[in-house]
Amino acid sequence: MSPSKPSIDYETAKTVAAGGDVAARIELANSPDTRPELLYYLADDDDERVRGAVVTNAMTPVRAFGRLARDPSDRVRALLADKLTRLLPDLSRPEVGAVRDVAFAALELLAADQVIRVRTALSSALADVECAPPKLAVTLARDVARDVAGPVLRWCMALSDEELLDILSRRPEPWVVEAVAGRRTVSRPVGDAVVAMGDHGSWATLAGNPGADLSPKARRLLAERGHMPIGGVPPEEVPDPNAPPPPPAGPAEVSQRLASAVEDALRDGLAGQGLDKAGVEAVVAAASRRLDWAAGYGKPEGAGDKAARLAVSGGLNEDVVCDALSWGDRDFAQEAVALLARVPVDAVRRILATQSPKAVTALAWRAGFSMRGARTLQARGAGIAPRKLLNARLGTDYPMTDVEMHWHLELFDIAPK
Template sequence: MTPPAAQRPEALDPADYESAKRMVQSQDPAIRRKVAEHPKTRPELLYFLAADAAAEVRRAIATNAGTPRQADLLLAKDREVMVRQAVAQKIARLLPELSADQAIQIERLTVECLETLARDQATEVRGILAEALKDLPNAPHGVINRLARDVELSVCGPVLQHSPILTEEDLTDIIMKGPVRGAMTAIASRQNVTASVADAIARSDDEAAVTALLGNPSAQIREETLDRILDQAPQHEPWHSPLVRRPRLPARAVARLASFVADNLLKVLQDRDDLDPAAARNLVEAVRQRVGQAGAGAAPGLPLGPVDFGEEAVGGAAAGPEKPVERPSDKAARLNKEGKLTEKLIEGSMVEGDRAFVMAALAELSQIELAVVDRIVATHAPRAVTALVWRAGLTMRFARQVQLRLAQIPPKTALNARDGTHYPMTDEEMRWQLEFFGVEAKA
């Protein structure tokens, strides 16, 4: 016997519990979907429908804000990508709207769900989650950390660039482990990149990331980090433009830039009105040297007369041709040949902040390639740095200063001299430390 029209499943109201129970038993997925998407459907019915045979019904359950978290977890593992996408979108959409108490509850009930979605095999599912969570201050750290280390840039990029959840330690670890191509550029583009993170980026071989770092006005770049970048800058033309526009350029950096950037960028330096008097004088001298080298046929765009930098600028014509700016490695080699590359001289340069020359001096005296010296110092490892200074034939007292000033090793962890003057390791131990970096024993 056919039931009255009012009692047929398609005519029932899903808001009524008894009616909804009948509707979920219907053979028609369209009727079951009505229950799945209704905002007043009871949680137990939603959980029951989370295992429905029809993907369209499960997707409706995934989008329903009233679905219990246990059902969301089932749907986060669903075989259909569209269902998992719907769960990711819903969970991420709910997070910013939660009160403090609700946030605790969501943390307890949905972290497993979010972690499941963060491991999803479908890039688009992980991408949806990353885009939704990228700037939320209450997103779970574990989930954000996993997304930040994803193998797809579309997933890790938004989180690396924007997430406030990632710590300085997270970012440095990701950089050191070699992230996917483009990820380091995302990190370099973050607001307020810390000095330690900037230093890690500068030590990489990622030209695009360093370019982004230099172009980021909120990035904190220490002077020694800038020196390291300037050591390599002549071979990296994309760095030149952001370098000359970098705010608060130190005087020494201005002089070094003026020695190799193109004429149009030299003009940008000259037009800056924020250079301190020392930087202005350095720039004037660098311009004169370039003009002197060019001779009568000076390069276009370079002024032959004094450059107006205010009262502190140096005016008048140059007394005569001056020598070109000497590279730190050439200076170290020359001084060593002349017998003048002494510990006192190197220490004075370190106190003045001339990191590039100190590194070149250590490389010259130790007969270790500059790139290897840089890697040793970059480890911030007291034993390795101490072994480097020992190899250079310098004192343990100086090794202590190199640990503190050059390698930025905290005083509590830096090695102290044995009996006040002696190295605390045996020669064999120090040779062993250097072998890690491919340094062979001296003949």
Template sequence: MTDTPEAIHAARHGDPAARTAVARLPGTSPELLTYLAADKVASVRQAVAAHAHTPPAVARLLAADADAEVRRVLAGRIATLAPTLDPNARSRMMRLSAGTLALLVQDTAVEVRAAIAEVVRDMPDAPRELILQLARDTAMPVAEPVIRLSPLLTEADLLALIADPPAPATRRAVARRPALTENVSDAIAQTTDTSAVSALLANSSAAIREATLDRLVAGAGNQPSWQAALVRRAQLPPRAARALGEIVTDHLLGVLAARTDLPEGLADSLRGRVAAQLAAQDDAAEPGEDSLFAAAAAGDRDLLLLRLAEAAGVTEARVEAALALRSGRAIAGLCHSAGWSARLAAEVQIALGGLAPAEVVHPTAEGSWALGEAELQWQAELLEGLPA
């Protein structure tokens, strides 16, 4: 591997763009990459961190780089080597790389650890110790991909995460894992974690015993999110369907009534209730925001999602795509397009968007929008490029 005179000159005397370009060249030698690893410009060091020919000793130094993006890029590359790394290997190079990965998986920046999790989340031959460490991370961008997708996590591992969750959302991540066993589903159902139970019920591939499902239906009277998941479950035993028909909230009646597997007589009864409900709505005045505030307080995500899509004139898929951005400004812009108040928008950001109070765009003391009209409209326009 030989560096061209032009590459050497650019690395030593070129501007940051030229030096970055050299660091990205597939044929750049380990020696020149070592030189560029000490560059003052972070973008150059990022390119070195991403390069396959960067020496392990240099990568170890970059693992302590002051720029988190350098460490994140390095973490993504080193993680691809995880199945081959052995801290006890004879090869010094392999030991160095294994040590670098060990440093990065303990990095204080969430995005660095998350870069590792994103790479190893579905590796069948990743080090099991690494997978367990990531699964027990307190930051969900790190833990969730591994919890949901790693084939190395056993039923015992999942039960341990449920019994002693490292973070409040750990159980919910377990509940979303494909093909959960009945034992794991039982363990989730026996907790007081309502959001995890809601995720479990929404997980169509989770195996849930009929007795467990009956118990959850019985407790769903004041849990709108459970009801929303239950009425959409692919397999709903007749006894559970009948019990659900007695407690389901009004906006879910139509969903339940549309099922083709309901017990005899239940479908007709539900359709009659739906027809009566529609007739009553026709006679009623246009509802205000009281019901939406109540839905937010109850955590009724399905109702809020439906009403926001209707009022903003977009599909539910686009609302979901906007929520996935986890941006208070984006959700506020959508609520503004729907004609909703700034106070309701703040509640929606928490109840529907799952944002922490510090991330929410709050209204002013007078209850008006803290964002200007132009900003709100711009946020709404940005969402037009999201999946419809």
């Protein structure tokens, strides 16, 4: 290994900072040995590359952040946004209060930046930080640009329920509601608001969110709209405590009663909602199928055995996989997709674990799914965030060519059929 290049003396460094060529100034701005006062001076350099190097240098003094937050280059400002959000965990300590105040002021400037690219860089970085400043998180969550607000609404835990409810009431746009529906935790008031304001996309996201604490009313409404939530639905009516106890019913009878009650409630609830008879029956059939699926969980049957049994009987298909995913049964879904796609289950698990929208979509195509099923496999099978899902082309078509999908599968040693 070659020896490290010796640092230059202070007087020479001052000369370079004041009038050296660009390459020398960039090198000086990158060096961990450069004195903080020289880095502060270089934060005003005429060359964007020098100022960018100042941003990334760990020795740059905090007082330079305000100057860099106003930098004429959006690239420099975006670099600063990324750096400051990565520093946030260290800024939570009480002994760095003065430093924190300066950094927060710079972050607030960046959150109000006129260039979407800068706000997006700040938002995407902030979404992954547990200790994000609440005021900053709220500013970004209320941004008019989807690329800015979306990541914070979906991932940032600094937003309170009160802020989320206010944002939903002021901006009930589908992408806003769906982002909130997919948060790591969703409280009952927020869940009720999503059900009241959302569409099928946000309802599906909420129903499949294991971190959502849903009220009984929200569970019923989701089921009525064809999105069975994890854990099922509560009984439709509270029994009369003075009534004589009914005779004990077997599991099959209980399932049949619940299925009949839900089907009747669905038909009543969907009446007058603009759906034709076929549309109503499609929703009822989906809910009924999913109740039947849930009834089977009491049987001592492994996921692989169940998938194999259904395959032999001709009952293994896209709907069955989607029903399993609606209940959070990923083990069965993986076994089923492996049989339908004729690939090893380990390959299915590896593809889903990558959370690659294109690879998962190619797997769904191989299994014979529609793009609707492919989207479900992305969201619920692989846990891909709603904003990253690969959507259909022209409403129903796969967005990639057969050649592209074969290529993605070959990355996992899956040869064409």
